[in-house]
Amino acid sequence: MENSTVDLSAIERVEAARTAHLTAGAKPAKVLAHDVNVYYGDKHALQAVNVEIPDRGVMAFIGPSGCGKSTFLRCINRMNDTIASCRVTGKITIDDQDIYDRSLDVVQLRARVGMVFQKPNPFPKSIYDNVAYGPRIHGLTANKAELDEVVQSSLEKAALWNEVKDRLQDSGTGLSGGQQQRLCIARAIAVNPDIILMDEPCSALDPIATAKVETLIDELRSNFCIIIVTHSMQQAARVSQRTAFFHLGTLVEEDSTKTIFSNPKDQRTQDYITGRFG
Amino acid sequence: MTDAISSLPTQLPPARRRAIPPDVAAARVRRRYASERTFKALGFGALALTAVFLVALLTSIIVKSLPAFSEHRAVLSVLVDAAIVDADGKRNADAIRAADYASLTRAAITAVIPGIEGRTARKALNGLLSSGAADDLRDRVIANPSIIGTTIKTPMLFSDDVDLYLKGDTGRHTAALGAAELTPSDVKGDITLTAANQSFAALIADLEREGVANDAEAGAHVLDGRIPSRVVYINGGAVKVVKATANTLAGPVLLPLSSVTPAQAGSWNLTTYVQPESRRRISDQEIVFIDKIRSAGAIERGFNWRFFTSGDSREPELAGIRGALIGTALTLFVTLILCLPIGVLAAIYLEEFAPKNWLTDIIEVNINNLAAVPSIVFGLLGLAVFLNYFNLPRSAPLVGGLVLALLVLPTIIISARAAIKAVPPSIREAAIGLGASQQQAVFHHVLPLAMPGIMTGTIIGMAHALGETAPLLMIGMVAFIVDVPTSISDAATVLPVQIYLWSDLPEAAFQQRTAAAIVVLLGFLFAMNGAAIWLRNKFERRW
Ligand SMILES: Nc1ncnc2c1ncn2[C@@H]1O[C@H](COP(=O)(O)OP(=O)(O)OP(=O)(O)O)[C@@H](O)[C@H]1O
Numbered sequence: 100m101e102n103s104t105v106d107l108s109a110i111e112r113v114e115a116a117r118t119a120h121l122t123a124g125a126k127p128a129k130v131l132a133h134d135v136n137v138y139y140g141d142k143h144a145l146q147a148v149n150v151e152i153p154d155r156g157v158m159a160f161i162g163p164s165g166c167g168k169s170t171f172l173r174c175i176n177r178m179n180d181t182i183a184s185c186r187v188t189g190k191i192t193i194d195d196q197d198i199y200d201r202s203l204d205v206v207q208l209r210a211r212v213g214m215v216f217q218k219p220n221p222f223p224k225s226i227y228d229n230v231a232y233g234p235r236i237h238g239l240t241a242n243k244a245e246l247d248e249v250v251q252s253s254l255e256k257a258a259l260w261n262e263v264k265d266r267l268q269d270s271g272t273g274l275s276g277g278q279q280q281r282l283c284i285a286r287a288i289a290v291n292p293d294i295i296l297m298d299e300p301c302s303a304l305d306p307i308a309t310a311k312v313e314t315l316i317d318e319l320r321s322n323f324c325i326i327i328v329t330h331s332m333q334q335a336a337r338v339s340q341r342t343a344f345f346h347l348g349t350l351v352e353e354d355s356t357k358t359i360f361s362n363p364k365d366q367r368t369q370d371y372i373t374g375r376f377g
Numbered sequence: 378m379t380d381a382i383s384s385l386p387t388q389l390p391p392a393r394r395r396a397i398p399p400d401v402a403a404a405r406v407r408r409r410y411a412s413e414r415t416f417k418a419l420g421f422g423a424l425a426l427t428a429v430f431l432v433a434l435l436t437s438i439i440v441k442s443l444p445a446f447s448e449h450r451a452v453l454s455v456l457v458d459a460a461i462v463d464a465d466g467k468r469n470a471d472a473i474r475a476a477d478y479a480s481l482t483r484a485a486i487t488a489v490i491p492g493i494e495g496r497t498a499r500k501a502l503n504g505l506l507s508s509g510a511a512d513d514l515r516d517r518v519i520a521n522p523s524i525i526g527t528t529i530k531t532p533m534l535f536s537d538d539v540d541l542y543l544k545g546d547t548g549r550h551t552a553a554l555g556a557a558e559l560t561p562s563d564v565k566g567d568i569t570l571t572a573a574n575q576s577f578a579a580l581i582a583d584l585e586r587e588g589v590a591n592d593a594e595a596g597a598h599v600l601d602g603r604i605p606s607r608v609v610y611i612n613g614g615a616v617k618v619v620k621a622t623a624n625t626l627a628g629p630v631l632l633p634l635s636s637v638t639p640a641q642a643g644s645w646n647l648t649t650y651v652q653p654e655s656r657r658r659i660s661d662q663e664i665v666f667i668d669k670i671r672s673a674g675a676i677e678r679g680f681n682w683r684f685f686t687s688g689d690s691r692e693p694e695l696a697g698i699r700g701a702l703i704g705t706a707l708t709l710f711v712t713l714i715l716c717l718p719i720g721v722l723a724a725i726y727l728e729e730f731a732p733k734n735w736l737t738d739i740i741e742v743n744i745n746n747l748a749a750v751p752s753i754v755f756g757l758l759g760l761a762v763f764l765n766y767f768n769l770p771r772s773a774p775l776v777g778g779l780v781l782a783l784l785v786l787p788t789i790i791i792s793a794r795a796a797i798k799a800v801p802p803s804i805r806e807a808a809i810g811l812g813a814s815q816q817q818a819v820f821h822h823v824l825p826l827a828m829p830g831i832m833t834g835t836i837i838g839m840a841h842a843l844g845e846t847a848p849l850l851m852i853g854m855v856a857f858i859v860d861v862p863t864s865i866s867d868a869a870t871v872l873p874v875q876i877y878l879w880s881d882l883p884e885a886a887f888q889q890r891t892a893a894a895i896v897v898l899l900g901f902l903f904a905m906n907g908a909a910i911w912l913r914n915k916f917e918r919r920w
Pocket residue numbers: 139142144162163164165166167168169170171182184
């Protein structure tokens with residue numbers, strides 16, 4: 100294949116973007132991936148991915164099923180560590196710190212990089228305990244009052260407070276699907292991460308709940324760096340500022356959302372967003 | 378590859394369908410229904426058969442066990458004689474304990490049936506009471522010494538044979554009212570009863586039918602223990618018929634008569650006890666005594682608490698399952714505190730932390746194999762390792778618990794692993810995604826959710842251990858132990874072994890106690906399985 104040429108161009112692009120930032124006096128990228136390869140046993144699931152994800156704002160990953168979006172997302176908070184057969188090479192930095200460095204504590208990394216999963220997965224505990232769990236294990240609050248405050252503000256940020264404030268002790272699993280997903284977002288926010296990873300957060304939700312979550316993402320982007328995987332082109336267009344297109348384990352193209360959807364450089368991107376395959 | 382995707386045919390060819398004639402289709406439907414019906418019937422038959430067997434088994438055990446749950450007692454007035462109980466008048470506890478209470482109970486029962494002379498008859502009378510009666514009286518006096526010197530009414534336990542006689546139909550009899558005047562020759566000893574007019578011709582005919590010929594030497598028909606016994610109740614006493622002619626009956630007096638005045642027709646009777654004396658555990662003499670005590674209104678039937686409060690005994694009426702129950706509890710306690718933590722930790726390690734390699738594969742296979750090892754093998758292991766090598770005490774719940782723990786461990790590990798595996802990975806991922814360590818994820822989220830499953834597995838494993846006999850036989854928990862164990866190193870036995878021991882004994886009363894102990898064991902098993910099902914339903918979650 101034409102892997103090598105794609106690789107080179109990608110690296111060049113990343114380097115160009117980097118220098119552009121620096122010359123423009125902008126902050127360097129929040130997340131930087133350099134030549135990331137992921138293997139599941141013998142299967143080469145991600146090939147030489149290079150990407151730069153800016154701080155603040157929403158980055159969308161799109162691409163056909165099985166192309167490695169989730170795999171890459173899970174590299175960023177090292178959730179792939181839990182899969183025995185999975186091996187990651189290359190370099191990923193967050194704030195210029197190599198997250199695969201031996202000295203880095205993975206627990207602390209995950210406290211900085213929150214994750215929201217495709218299927219809402221609240222703990223079968225009370226709503227309060229769901230949100231309070233992160234702050235508790237990381238010792239973020241000194242006393243009950245502070246914890247109450249964190250829980251409330253997290254639920255408020257997740258636009259769920261008004262719906263659950265009278266039943267914080269009810270089970271989190273008793274909420275509707277959309278509420279559960281917002282609860283999971285609140286739970287992720289409660290540990291005050293820099294980055295929030297969302298893997299198809301709306302795929303199990305109806306349009307109304309989806310709209311609520313999208314509004315929420317829109318509000319959160321001024322405070323967090325959000326990376327969202329989605330199969331909905333409309334959703335990517337609505338919520339993200341930048342979009343990356345993955346195909347068969349490679350990152351084909353990454354650019355501002357507007358450019359990707361109006362004027363993609365690669366034929367495969369063009370085919371995908373016009374619904375030719377995928 | 379892109380080409381491959383885009384070149385996929387967009388339209389599938391129309392499915393081919395063969396037209397089926399309606400009659401063929403109808404036949405096919407009929408056949409399907411018929412085979413469904415057959416299958417349903419077969420399934421129902423299998424279920425019904427199982428149910429019938431189960432119900433038959435349970436009913437037979439329960440019916441057999443019922444008599445063991447009650448006991449008969451003679452409520453008698455007994456004089457707690459200070460001269461015997463407290464000879465020196467100092468209320469010395471040891472002296473009171475050592476006193477001869479059997480003489481008191483003997484005196485009490487003799488008072489109900491006075492006038493009994495002759496060693497055999499006295500022995501028979503005293504033998505009606507269990508040796509436990511004197512022990513009960515001793516306990517009562519020790520608990521309350523103020524009754525010394527007074528006369529108290531106290532229930533006294535009958536011996537097992539008397540108890541069985543009172544519960545069963547050994548005493549089946551027919552009574553024929555006397556048709557003529559009958560004259561006794563004396564009130565005690567061997568006497569002759571005389572009537573006129575060939576009054577006993579019918580009896581003689583009966584005897585002939587039973588195979589008793591006229592004994593020329595005795596000049597009468599001689600009755601022995603192989604044919605139904607005959608007893609004449611006359612003038613308030615009873616006479617056993619040993620020799621019979623058409624006009625006379627002769628034999629020993631079982632119960633003294635009040636006088637020798639001729640008894641009018643209709644005021645005496647000839648009672649036939651259908652079961653021959655040689656075929657029952659109780660003699661005619663004893664039957665007469667018991668009936669006398671019964672007619673005095675001094676027999677009560679009560680719940681057999683002793684069965685639950687005393688240890689094993691050679692006397693069936695005194696034997697209880699308390700020792701076995703405590704032994705079982707201690708053994709299961711040892712088993713539980715060993716195999717619950719070990720099993721759960723092993724399961725957590727294997728499921729959550731162990732690297733997936735050939736070593737863990739081998740361990741996993743062997744755990745599954747262990748679950749299928751015959752239990753006696755664990756007994757041999759216990760014998761070789763715990764007793765012979767570590768010199769742990771023989772027959773002790775400690776060793777029994779260790780052996781059973783080995784037996785149950787695979788079950789618990791397997792069920793705990795299944796329960797842990799059943800916790801959806803999304804919960805684990807949620808915790809880990811929040812920055813919980815693997816251990817925190819397991820202990821905060823996975824384990825609490827797996828706990829009902831683990832408990833269910835544990836209870837079922839313990840129920841398995843509860844019913845286990847074979848390995849305990851190997852480590853000597855099969856001894857005859859009277860004392861109720863108080864610690865895990867005391868000699869003890871367990872319920873199933875107690876059942877095994879009793880089932881071997883010839884006394885009918887022990888057979889009933891065997892059944893009763895089985896009922897208790899089954900009760901515990903059902904309760905445990907019920908608890909497991911309840912736990913499972915109560916904590917069943919939908920994620
Ligand atoms: N745990 C795993 N073990 C082995 N292979 C895996 C594992 N997870 C993913 N893969 C493989 O890696 C490739 C990328 O998977 P990934 O889940 O990243 O796809 P995706 O882009 O998220 O797809 P989707 O849109 O359907 O979620 C797929 O071919 C998949 O089969």
